Amino acid sequence: MIAHHGINYDTDINTRMEAKVMQELGLGGQIHYLESPRPVDVDLEQSRWKWLRDAGAVNPKLILGHFLHPTPDILDEASSAGLKMSWNPMSNGRLGSGIADISKYRKYKLPIGMGVDGEASSDRSDPFENMRMGLYSVRGKYEDSSVLTPQDIFHMHTLSAADVLGMADKVGSLEVGKLADIVLLNPPHMGHLGDPVSACVFSSGVKDIERVFIGGKEVWPRTPPLAKPTNNWQAWEF
Structure with missing residues (x-):
């Protein structure tokens, strides 16, 4: 797995180099993308989506971390190209980054897995607390308790998370043949x-x-x- 430097800090050359390493070694990649709510950061990162596309990184092996502020076109292209999302609601709330529009993303059939990000930005690496934070924030955003169920959120933190990491054949559920x-x-x-x-x-x-x-x-x-x-x-x- 390639941990990309970050599109807001990267150069076009670095973006192409990271994409080339992914392609030549058959590795997946993860990049923090559209996390910051600052308008200047949102505008910059949205404009650099073209860098990822031109570098060949917009493919099913890329995981978009956070992914809070996409345009409709970016969301459509990401889902159509098979990209996946790592949703970190506890970290997003801790840093005031925003609330992911999970209900909308699911309509685009974007694969979503949940993660806790890390103690540096979420204090407690507690997946149970993370599930509640995600569920409550999306329900609050829509003012509708039916927009996301406990079953939805549990799946995102287990089997869907494994799928996002390319490991659904090994972990994420209790099945014969898994670990x-x-x-x-x-x-x-x-x-x-x-x-x-x-x-x-x-x-x-x-x-x-x-x-x-x-x-x-x-x-x-x-x-x-x-x-x-x-x-x-x-x-x-x-």
Whole structure:
């Protein structure tokens, strides 16, 4: 994966060089694009979309980080060319960058995966908090609670995120043949909600994580080693 320098700092030469490395090595690329809300930055980055296109970087291997302020033409071209988006709502709120118009992007069928950006810009790398931030901000933007569901947001943070990274055949869901990366949550903390996905999105946090498995191997137990593991939950029957 190529981490592009950034279209607002880059030169045309650098943009072409980064695109060439992607093409020759068969690598994906990720670029922070249209994150800043400052009009001068928005105008500059929108005008430099042509740089990405002319360099050959507008292709399915490029991930657009943030992508908050596209023109309709840029949005249409990005989705038509198979580009993907990494949505970072907690970071966007922390920095006052804006609210991604996820409902509109989905109408364009732009693939969207969610990420936490990083502790430098979102303080807590908590995917549960990130899901709530994204869900609440888009619902608030539209003043409509039906515009985005917990199921939508959960999918974006799991299987859709894996798809954006080109790893949906390995992770993102629990299926035969995949790597069995599993996070087990403590059900009592969300027992008041009947739908487990809604409960996960609305009520869970990193504090509720009890076990983490990577490739089917347990790598993080909350229960102290000498304590008897709580393995009689229905949620453990997988």
